[in-house]
Amino acid sequence: MSKTILVTGPDLDPSAAQLVADHGYKTVHTPPYADSAVISEYLQQTGAEGIVSRMGRLDAAVMDAAPQLKVISKHGVGVDNIDIQAAADRGIPVLVATGANAVSVAEHAIALLLSCAKRILPLDAGLRDGRWEKPGFAGREIAGSTMGLMGMGAIAQATGRMAKGLGLTLIGYDPYAPDSAFEELGVTRCDSFDELLAGSNVLSLHCPLTPQTRQILNAEAIARMPEGAFVVNTARGGLIDEPALLAAIQSGHLAGAGLDTFAVEPPEADHPFFAEPRIVLTPHIGGVTRQAGARVGVDAVRGIFQILDGETVAPERIINRKLLAAAQAEPAQMEK
Numbered sequence: 216m217s218k219t220i221l222v223t224g225p226d227l228d229p230s231a232a233q234l235v236a237d238h239g240y241k242t243v244h245t246p247p248y249a250d251s252a253v254i255s256e257y258l259q260q261t262g263a264e265g266i267v268s269r270m271g272r273l274d275a276a277v278m279d280a281a282p283q284l285k286v287i288s289k290h291g292v293g294v295d296n297i298d299i300q301a302a303a304d305r306g307i308p309v310l311v312a313t314g315a316n317a318v319s320v321a322e323h324a325i326a327l328l329l330s331c332a333k334r335i336l337p338l339d340a341g342l343r344d345g346r347w348e349k350p351g352f353a354g355r356e357i358a359g360s361t362m363g364l365m366g367m368g369a370i371a372q373a374t375g376r377m378a379k380g381l382g383l384t385l386i387g388y389d390p391y392a393p394d395s396a397f398e399e400l401g402v403t404r405c406d407s408f409d410e411l412l413a414g415s416n417v418l419s420l421h422c423p424l425t426p427q428t429r430q431i432l433n434a435e436a437i438a439r440m441p442e443g444a445f446v447v448n449t450a451r452g453g454l455i456d457e458p459a460l461l462a463a464i465q466s467g468h469l470a471g472a473g474l475d476t477f478a479v480e481p482p483e484a485d486h487p488f489f490a491e492p493r494i495v496l497t498p499h500i501g502g503v504t505r506q507a508g509a510r511v512g513v514d515a516v517r518g519i520f521q522i523l524d525g526e527t528v529a530p531e532r533i534i535n536r537k538l539l540a541a542a543q544a545e546p547a548q549m550e551k
């Protein structure tokens with residue numbers, strides 16, 4: 216047994232790294248954004264039984280390259296970089312650290328919104344450039360606006376709580392969330408995404424990237440939003456048709472956007488968003504705070520050792536638990 220945990224990307228928080236050492240394991244890191252072939256090589260060379268997944272795609276080929284692999288633990292929440300069906304087919308649980316970075320990401324969503332509404336970045340740049348400019352840069356008061364939450368999970372709820380404190384009214388759309396997720400915060404439940412779009416002066420995206428949600432915010436959807444609305448995306452860039460968003464901002468239909476994620480990361484150096492001052496951009500960093508990094512890292516590592524040690528893991532942390540159960544049931548059904 217190699218006693219190695221492979222981390223696909225940068226260092227873990229020291230508290231998480233210590234937990235690995237305490238178990239008598241070592242961590243090996245792939246370069247950031249390593250592709251599947253490179254990750255496969257690392258798995259083969261290290262014999263790692265567990266992966267902490269940060270960047271890079273974990274597909275069926277990666278899993279087949281590592282028959283010793285017993286568990287994949289996402290350093291965070293979004294598992295769009297992991298083929299969770301392929302993992303289930305191979306009996307590999309995929310764990311998530313839901314909630315561990317929710318407050319940090321929610322704060323980031325609010326920061327992006329306020330930066331857009333108050334034109335912070337162009338004003339700061341102008342001032343540093345020697346310009347004391349006010350005409351044409353009036354900000355927007357956001358109190359009294361309606362924020363639409365797409366998805367009502369951990370980050371949406373934290374964002375909603377903060378937005379409520381700023382005086383926004385909340386509406387939300389999430390076909391899978393229980394009523395309690397809406398009621399506790401006083402969020403009006405929308406029956407459709409279209410209803411959410413039509414009512415949102417600020418649309419904040421908090422659902423996972425799946426085949427159903429890919430490019431869900433396209434030209435048609437944006438056209439349903441009120442004039443002068445803002446879009447905030449701290450979820451995944453693939454939720455948005457980027458050219459359509461840019462066109463809507465350039466035409467004046469939307470007032471601006473605050474984006475922490477891109478369809479392709481890192482984006483090309485000449486990405487058209489860079490030339491649009493009404494878009495505020497950050498490099499997928501919402502969940503990267505010291506506090507969230509410690510919680511997420513420890514959750515991710517602890518989950519790996521729970522699996523390796525045969526301990527019970529909270530079912531909601533195993534994102535592919537239904538797929539695993541189905542994959543396990545299949546051979547028995549075939550015998551019948």
Ligand SMILES: NC(=O)c1ccc[n+]([C@@H]2O[C@H](COP(=O)([O-])OP(=O)(O)OC[C@H]3O[C@@H](n4cnc5c(N)ncnc54)[C@H](O)[C@@H]3O)[C@@H](O)[C@H]2O)c1
Binds near residue numbers: 421475501
């Ligand atoms: N920017 C960052 O650093 C960062 C950090 C953490 C998470 N994220 C992203 O944010 C997303 C949300 O994170 P979370 O912690 O709130 O996850 P979560 O699992 O707590 O909540 C996701 C919610 O989306 C809902 N949902 C699923 N499909 C939907 C659909 N088609 N329409 C509407 N709602 C749908 C689910 O029912 C769930 O309630 C993650 O999937 C991830 O992609 C980004």
Ligand SMILES: O=C(O)[C@H](O)COP(=O)(O)O
Binds near residue numbers: 290293
């Ligand atoms: O889904 C998440 O939680 C984050 O987007 C991923 O965070 P990471 O950069 O730590 O993997």
